[in-house]
Amino acid sequence: MANQFDTTIEELKLTNGLQSDSLFIDQKLWVPAIHEVTAGDTLQEIASMYHSSVETIKKVNGLPSDELYTGQILKVTPKKLTMQGQHILMTKEDFKDWLSNNQFNRDIRIIQQHHTWLPSYRQFKGANHFQMLQSMESFHKKEMGWNNIAQNITTFPDGKVAVSRPFNLAPxxxxxxxxxxxxLTIENIGNFDLGHDVMTKEQQDTIVYITALLCIKFGLTPSIDSITYHHWWNLQTKERVLDNGPDxxxxxxxxxxxxxxxxxxDAIKHFYPLVSQKINEILATME
Structure with a gap:
């Protein structure tokens, strides 16, 4: 496929957030494209059409300004995601596109909400997302004896979201x-016990948004059966006890x-309504 679209495997991985060389039926990929300008085209419209940016199109084609002319031929390359190893760091909007394009071969019926407790907000320095992810991955492998980082998704205080453990691997x-x-496990960076970290609005918005996207993707309706809190599960028996577990x-x-x-x-009163409202808002934009 890389040869077909005059690109490289590495470029395809970076533009599509691919964690391996394997592809699935019906999976969508952003690839380089050739666009012939028609009357009324703008760089912004072309960038949106091909998942690129105005700056990238101008740089690739050596354009000195935003002006276009009918019949002009442009090479359009998709924007790249930020990756280190298996870890993909995205905005919540990039996550929406990534999730929409991907297909998964595992039955997913529960979205788990967790907080890290440690690391907390004190360890987040604003740009050390990958360092934190790699530290968690190392701890989970070396100290916990797991095969990979435990969580599929991580959210950060600045609203960024990372996909690490492939969705086709159970957490x-x-x-x-x-x-x-x-x-699917969502690990939210922070200690959100009373008296500790106060969640930023950016992280709140991201948690609600990506939870809504996951509900849409996997056909889930927010409820105690589809969005679960770690607190509702007994550490010894591994059974769901909801609010009846001893401390x-x-x-x-x-x-x-x-x-x-x-x-x-709390989930029924405060969290699920936010997710349901966001689901409706997202679906309205897709009609």
Whole structure:
């Protein structure tokens, strides 16, 4: 495919956030394209059409200004995502495109919400996303004995989102195999227990937005059966106990102050309505 579109495997991986060389049926890829300018075309419209940017088109084609003329031939290359190893760092809007284009071969019916507790906001320096991801990956492998970083998705205080563990791999961790086998794990950087980190608006918006996108992608309706909190699972039995777990057998995760609290009532009252509203807003833009 790289030869077909006059590009490289590495470029295809960076523009599409590919974590391996394997592709799936119906998976969509952004590739370089040739565009012939028609009357009324603008660089911004062309950039949006091909998942590129005005700056990239101008640079690739040596354009001194934004002016175009009918019949002009432009080479349009998609914008690249930021990757280090398996870790893909994106805006929430980039995540929307990435999720839409990808296909997965695993049954996903549960979205898990977690907080890291440690690292917390103190460890986030504004630009050390990959350092934090690599540290978590190393800890999970060396100290916990897992095969990879435990979580599929990580959100950060600045609103960025990272995909690390491939979606086709079930997450690992203490929540247990029942939740993991059909689950995706979202690990939210921060300690969101009462009296600790106060979640930024940027991170709040990202958590709601990507949870809504995942619900749309996998046909889920927000409920205690589809969006689960770590706090609702017994550490010993790995069974879901909801609000009935003794303190010594459940974690506070995703935090006793996570969107108003970590109980089922808190999720139903505070979190699920936000996700449902965002689902409706996203679907309205897709009509």
């Amino acid at each position: 690992e961790g203490s929540i247990g195999p029942k939740a993991n086998s059909v689950g 010594y057998n459940v974690k506070t995760c995703p935090g006793s102050n996570f969107f108003g609290g970590n109980s089922t009532n």
